[in-house]
Amino acid sequence: MIKFDRVSKTYPGGQQALQQVDFHIEPGEMAFLTGHSGAGKSTILKLISLMARPSVGNVLINGHNLNDIKLSQVPYIRRDIGMIFQSHQLLMDKTVFDNVALPLVIEGYSRKQIQKRVSAALDMVGLLHKIQQLPQALSGGEQQRVGIARAVVNRPPLLLADEPTGNLDPKLSMEIMRLFEDFNQAGVCVFVATHDLGLIARMKYRTLTIKQGRMIDDGLNDQNDPLSTLSDLQDPNLPPMTKLPPKYTL
Amino acid sequence: MSLLFNGRAGDNTTRRVGFFQRVFMGGINHLRQALASLGELWRSPLATFMTIGVLGLSITLPSTLYLMVKNTEKVTAGWEQAGEISLYLQSGTTEQQANQLLLAVSLMTSKIDSARLIAPDIALEEFEALSGLGDSLAYLDKNPLPFVLLITPKPQYLQPEPAKRLLQELEQQSVVDFGKLDIEWLEKLYAIVSIAKDIVWIVAILLCVSVVLIIGNTIRLNILSQREEIAVMKLVGATDNFIRFPFLYTGFWYGFLGGLLAWMLVAFLLWWIQSGVENLAGLYQAEFTISGLDMQALGVILLISISLGLIGSLISVQKHIKEIEPS
Numbered sequence: 001m002i003k004f005d006r007v008s009k010t011y012p013g014g015q016q017a018l019q020q021v022d023f024h025i026e027p028g029e030m031a032f033l034t035g036h037s038g039a040g041k042s043t044i045l046k047l048i049s050l051m052a053r054p055s056v057g058n059v060l061i062n063g064h065n066l067n068d069i070k071l072s073q074v075p076y077i078r079r080d081i082g083m084i085f086q087s088h089q090l091l092m093d094k095t096v097f098d099n100v101a102l103p104l105v106i107e108g109y110s111r112k113q114i115q116k117r118v119s120a121a122l123d124m125v126g127l128l129h130k131i132q133q134l135p136q137a138l139s140g141g142e143q144q145r146v147g148i149a150r151a152v153v154n155r156p157p158l159l160l161a162d163e164p165t166g167n168l169d170p171k172l173s174m175e176i177m178r179l180f181e182d183f184n185q186a187g188v189c190v191f192v193a194t195h196d197l198g199l200i201a202r203m204k205y206r207t208l209t210i211k212q213g214r215m216i217d218d219g220l221n222d223q224n225d226p227l228s229t230l231s232d233l234q235d236p237n238l239p240p241m242t243k244l245p246p247k248y249t250l
Numbered sequence: 251m252s253l254l255f256n257g258r259a260g261d262n263t264t265r266r267v268g269f270f271q272r273v274f275m276g277g278i279n280h281l282r283q284a285l286a287s288l289g290e291l292w293r294s295p296l297a298t299f300m301t302i303g304v305l306g307l308s309i310t311l312p313s314t315l316y317l318m319v320k321n322t323e324k325v326t327a328g329w330e331q332a333g334e335i336s337l338y339l340q341s342g343t344t345e346q347q348a349n350q351l352l353l354a355v356s357l358m359t360s361k362i363d364s365a366r367l368i369a370p371d372i373a374l375e376e377f378e379a380l381s382g383l384g385d386s387l388a389y390l391d392k393n394p395l396p397f398v399l400l401i402t403p404k405p406q407y408l409q410p411e412p413a414k415r416l417l418q419e420l421e422q423q424s425v426v427d428f429g430k431l432d433i434e435w436l437e438k439l440y441a442i443v444s445i446a447k448d449i450v451w452i453v454a455i456l457l458c459v460s461v462v463l464i465i466g467n468t469i470r471l472n473i474l475s476q477r478e479e480i481a482v483m484k485l486v487g488a489t490d491n492f493i494r495f496p497f498l499y500t501g502f503w504y505g506f507l508g509g510l511l512a513w514m515l516v517a518f519l520l521w522w523i524q525s526g527v528e529n530l531a532g533l534y535q536a537e538f539t540i541s542g543l544d545m546q547a548l549g550v551i552l553l554i555s556i557s558l559g560l561i562g563s564l565i566s567v568q569k570h571i572k573e574i575e576p577s
Contacts, residue, residue, distance in 0.1 A: 049485075051575070051576055051577065061254050062254045062255055064253065064254050069253070072489075072490075073253055075484070075487045075488055075489045075490075075492075076252065076253050076487065076489075077253060077254060077487075078484075078485065078486065078487035079252070079486075079487035080252055080253070080254045080255055083485060083486070089481075089482050089485060089576075090482075091478075091479055091482060102482075102483065102486055103486040103487060106483065106486060106487055106488045106489075106492055107487070108275065108276075108279070110275065150486065157255050
């Protein structure tokens with residue numbers, strides 16, 4: 001589904017964000033991407049969503065090389081990718097309904113279809129009762145779920161999330177991850193960038209690790225416990241795992 | 251439409267609806283966007299009113315000047331007698347000679363509309379009545395006035411140059427002493443009107459350019475103030491066109507409302523001037539109403555102002571929407 005073929009990215013000014021990154025995520029797979037802040041997680045997501053272009057190498061989605069995509073085709077690519085951000089990127093002066101409906105309005109769905117799909121998406125994230133509220137009236141976790149509803153409302157085959165749980169407490173983080181699992185079980189390929197190692201450890205999914213722009217572990221080596229390889233990446237701000245309520249420990 | 255996933259296109263149910271319904275839905279969408287843009291303007295009434303005020307005033311000035319020039323032209327078109335030629339016959343010409351000349355001149359039907367002979371005694375009576383010198387004229391022992399032939403040329407000989415040539419031709423006739431044509435006065439008037447026309451054009455062009463710049467700048471500020479919103483829309487797959495249209499509609503509304511305001515202002519100004527014009531016309535024993543501000547003028551003003559609004563917003567939108575990218 002997502003294939004990086006010796007991708008390097010150098011930002012203007014000479015900062016090297018990625019060096020010779022290679023990995024392949026299968027269709028229908030759910031995978032995590034982890035690493036320190038500044039290691040290159042966001043750059044990888046930006047290359048997939050065409051917010052940036054690789055300096056060297058190829059990024060392929062479903063076998064299509066993104067280097068062949070013209071600037072005018074970029075919007076159509078983004079319609080196939082549901083994107084979720086730490087800062088959730090909601091329009092604060094529009095209602096929850098309008099926010100979630102935006103991708104459908106852009107694609108020219110009929111009013112009836114929009115109504116139906118927005119309700120379904122909000123129902124999935126458990127926010128149907130807040131449909132007419134403004135995002136300001138919602139809590140951080142609820143805002144994030146509105147962002148997720150918007151990302152999945154046009155049923156994209158690929159879901160990208162950049163630090164989706166960055167501002168949330170462990171309980172809410174887990175809820176968000178469960179949502180991602182649900183989408184994955186429905187056949188969506190989910191790719192989550194996060195530095196929340198505790199969360200990853202509790203979910204047995206493939207984990208790709210990036211360090212200073214290089215892929216140091218593409219997660220295919222099963223016998224490795226992700227925590228042991230990543231112990232040097234442990235964020236000191238994270239609460240120790242033993243303090244978590246037992247029901248969220250797998 | 252999906253570029254990456256072949257099977258996905260069928261997911262979008264709009265593909266199942268017919269062509270006409272899709273066109274219809276597109277029209278509905280545009281109408282919705284247009285109304286949304288109008289609503290957006292309504293939500294910040296002061297800023298909107300100031301922008302529309304600037305546009306309205308900018309369009310009012312050239313429109314008013316244009317109507318004034320148009321009306322001046324209409325007035326001068328009514329002054330055909332300004333091109334009337336007076337032929338003064340030599341003193342001592344007999345009435346018979348004068349009548350022969352009248353006949354000869356009247357036969358030049360290709361150039362002359364009508365000719366009229368004024369006998370000296372009739373001219374004297376007229377002079378007595380109009381000049382107020384009646385008493386002193388009684389002291390003259392004989393009538394000093396010659397026969398005069400008043401000739402109205404055909405309309406195509408009313409322009410300064412042809413009129414001059416006609417006058418020279420008529421002066422060749424026998425018994426004609428000299429002819430007179432108020433050509434200098436006509437030339438001056440035409441020159442003034444043509445300068446006025448040029449000035450109207452210059453003012454109009456300058457103000458139209460400024461209208462385009464004002465709208466362009468206003469739209470630019472609108473775009474920049476919605477930077478984040480545009481970035482989010484691009485993130486979820488909006489094309490540049492989709493983002494562009496609301497701003498073009500905003501430009502359209504600015505132009506439309508500015509044009510409407512201009513039309514009302516022009517109507518007000520003309521109403522204001524009208525009483526002065528009537529007064530002036532009254533002094534010339536004439537009746538005159540300023541005209542030209544009809545539905546056609548409204549159409550032209552709106553067309554121009556809407557075009558200016560669209561051009562201004564188009565320039566701004568082309569440049570600035572490309573620059574905003576999600577990061």
